[in-house]
Amino acid sequence: MSELLGYRRALAGTQPDYLHPRYKSSLKRAPAQPLVHLPHTLSEITGPVFAPETVNVKACDLTRQHSGEPLGERIIVSGRVMDEDGRPVRKTLLEVWQANAAGRYRHKVDQHQAPLDPNFSGHGYAMTDSEGRYRFITVRPGEYPWGNHHNAWRPAHVHFSVFGPAFATRLVTQMYFPGDPLLPFDPIYNCTADESARQRLISVFDWESTIPGHALGYKFDIILNGRDATPMEK
Amino acid sequence: MTLRATTSQTVGPFFSIGMERLNCAELAAPGVAGERVTIEGRVLDADGVGVPDAILELWQANSHGKYAHPEDWQEKPVEAGFQGYGRIPTDEDGKFRFTTIKPGAVPGPDGKLQAPHIAVSVFMRGLMRRVVTRIYFPDEAGNAGDFALSLVEAGRRGTLIARKVPGMDGLLKWDVIMQGPQETVFFDC
Numbered sequence: 001m002s003e004l005l006g007y008r009r010a011l012a013g014t015q016p017d018y019l020h021p022r023y024k025s026s027l028k029r030a031p032a033q034p035l036v037h038l039p040h041t042l043s044e045i046t047g048p049v050f051a052p053e054t055v056n057v058k059a060c061d062l063t064r065q066h067s068g069e070p071l072g073e074r075i076i077v078s079g080r081v082m083d084e085d086g087r088p089v090r091k092t093l094l095e096v097w098q099a100n101a102a103g104r105y106r107h108k109v110d111q112h113q114a115p116l117d118p119n120f121s122g123h124g125y126a127m128t129d130s131e132g133r134y135r136f137i138t139v140r141p142g143e144y145p146w147g148n149h150h151n152a153w154r155p156a157h158v159h160f161s162v163f164g165p166a167f168a169t170r171l172v173t174q175m176y177f178p179g180d181p182l183l184p185f186d187p188i189y190n191c192t193a194d195e196s197a198r199q200r201l202i203s204v205f206d207w208e209s210t211i212p213g214h215a216l217g218y219k220f221d222i223i224l225n226g227r228d229a230t231p232m233e234k
Numbered sequence: 235m236t237l238r239a240t241t242s243q244t245v246g247p248f249f250s251i252g253m254e255r256l257n258c259a260e261l262a263a264p265g266v267a268g269e270r271v272t273i274e275g276r277v278l279d280a281d282g283v284g285v286p287d288a289i290l291e292l293w294q295a296n297s298h299g300k301y302a303h304p305e306d307w308q309e310k311p312v313e314a315g316f317q318g319y320g321r322i323p324t325d326e327d328g329k330f331r332f333t334t335i336k337p338g339a340v341p342g343p344d345g346k347l348q349a350p351h352i353a354v355s356v357f358m359r360g361l362m363r364r365v366v367t368r369i370y371f372p373d374e375a376g377n378a379g380d381f382a383l384s385l386v387e388a389g390r391r392g393t394l395i396a397r398k399v400p401g402m403d404g405l406l407k408w409d410v411i412m413q414g415p416q417e418t419v420f421f422d423c
Contacts, residue, residue, distance in 0.1 A: 004343065009422070014238055016362035025244075025360030028280035032413045035422035036385050038366075042340050043353050044423055046303035047293055048319035084237045097252025107248040109287070123252040159245065159252060166305075167293045167353050168423055170364065174243040188244060191362045197241045223237045232343055 003231030006040030007168040008084060010225075013194035022187040024148050039232060040168055047167040050093045052127045060126040062096075062138040070120035072101025072139035074215035077175070077203065080132040081162060084226030088132025089169075094222075095161040096136055097123045103142030112144050137215065143182055155182035155189060164224040175220045176202045242363035247287045249357065250323060259322045261292065261334035263315030268297030268335030273369065273396055273406045276328040277356065280413035284328020288358035290410075292320035292332065299338030299347070308341070336371060342381040349376030349383070356410055366423040369408050370395045386419050393418045 018030035038044070058065050063074055077096075081089040099105050099122060102114040106122050122141075126134045141156050157174040164170065176183060183189050183202070192198050200223075209217030245253075262268065277285040295301050295318060300310035302318050318337075322330045339347035352369040370377055372395055377383055383391050393416060396406035411418045 008239075010239055015242055018361060018363070018365075020362065023244075023360070023362070026362070027360075028283075029285065029358060029360035029412045031365060031417060031420050032280075033390075033417050033419075035420050038382055038385065038421035038423050039343055040423070041342055041348060041381065042301065042306060043293070043295075043348070043351070043368075046301040046306055048317060049303060082237065084239055086237060095252045095256075097248065105248040105251060107251055109247050121251070123255075125252075125255070159243075159249070161245075161249075161253060166303075167355075170291070170355055171240060171242060172245050172249075172357060172364065173240055174246075188362070191243075192241045194241075197238065200238070201241055201243070223240045225239045226236075 004045060005231050006045060006228045007166060007225040008228055014197040016191040020187060020191045023191060044168040045166045047163060052091055055125060055127045060124050060136050062124045065121050066119040068119040070117050070139050075140050076137055076209045076211060076215050076217040077158060077220060078135035078209050079220040081128050081222045082132055083224050089164055089224055090128060090130050090132060092128050093125060093163050094134050095125045096158055098141040098158045099144055101139045101142050103144030148187060153182050155180040155186050162222055169224040171224060178202055178205055244359060244362050245357040247359045249289060253289060256321050258320050259332040261320045266313055266316045266335055271336050271404055271406055272333045273408055274331035275407055275409040277324050277410040278328060285324055285358055286326045286328055288356055289323045290330055291355040292352050294318045294352040295337040295340050297335050297338050299340045339376060344381055349374050349380040365420040367418055367420050368394050372396060372398050390419050
């Protein structure tokens with residue numbers, strides 16, 4: 001008999017629910033019916049595989065995509081993508097996007113009265129190496145106001161999209177910065193019940209990845225669902 | 235060592251900045267085997283209003299029922315020009331549309347084949363994590379005994395099955411309805 005290894009499910013409280021009254025956009029978009037539990041099949045343990053040759057230096061250096069240097073504080077964001085057992089997730093695609101140093105996105109919907117930067121597009125992508133490592137060079141994104149409630153401000157953050165090895169491991173998240181005073185007030189950051197799960201979204205200042213005289217380093221490890229220990233029947 | 239999976243956060247309203255590079259609404263290159271099908275629909279909120287800032291990701295097998303992935307153990311051919319992945323953002327009315335080939339049947343956990351289906355993730359502003367659903371095909375004998383459909387109460391299964399359009403061969407309709415009496419079935423995946 002052949003067997004199939006599924007992926008583990010989230011521990012209670014470590015992933016956000018859909019409905020969060022404090023996050024207004026969730027009210028009319030969160031599913032109201034309970035989710036139907038789907039044991040993983042071949043459809044969920046497989047997923048898109050991307051070719052590494054599409055990744056180039058400019059894709060992971062957001063400060064070198066234009067003729068001039070973007071404004072703001074240059075930073076290195078690096079880390080490892082691992083599964084819950086600490087195994088590296090190799091050759092997997094990461095996509096990032098963020099506001100510029102003034103807190104403005106290069107997007108037609110963003111009407112925040114802060115300047116666009118002609119030298120900063122705010123997107124990049126990278127593929128993890130054989131140890132699951134990735135590294136982006138960018139500028140520290142600015143905080144910005146949003147319309148969720150009176151005087152609402154988003155803490156500085158970088159959006160991350162990660163595929164992992166399977167449909168079941170797909171993750172989109174946001175990386176925050178240590179010591180950001182806006183974090184306690186942000187409904188998005190606070191959507192997750194488990195405090196330590198929230199704190200794992202905060203990058204760690206990292207001397208080791210700093211480039212002397214050039215850029216400070218922040219470390220952000222991303223953990224994807226681990227593999228089940230017990231196989232299911234195929 | 236036991237780590238805990240990183241918490242999901244919303245894609246927000248500006249995801250196209252980072253995601254549009256991989257947008258793909260034509261999943262099959264010319265010459266790829268299989269029955270061509272165009273699937274279109276809308277993502278609708280609780281008021282029936284189109285969601286203009288949602289993005290769908292699709293994952294499917296080729297017409298032989300083979301995934302282009304190293305863990306698909308089946309001795310079936312993969313096809314150049316068919317990865318099986320698609321990514322389609324909604325437009326200002328919440329509409330999406332893509333063209334692909336109808337996937338073949340893939341193995342299920344009960345020793346039977348699953349009915350042909352496309353695995354779907356939907357991300358949007360307002361959702362802290364993706365919703366996961368499936369698109370099945372109309373008039374498909376295998377739907378009746380399908381493993382995943384059988385997990386769903388009978389009255390809601392129809393939300394997972396695309397509808398034919400009279401007089402329009404090769405066109406199917408399928409909507410993603412976030413709330414209400416016709417709420418789409420979403421899976422815990």
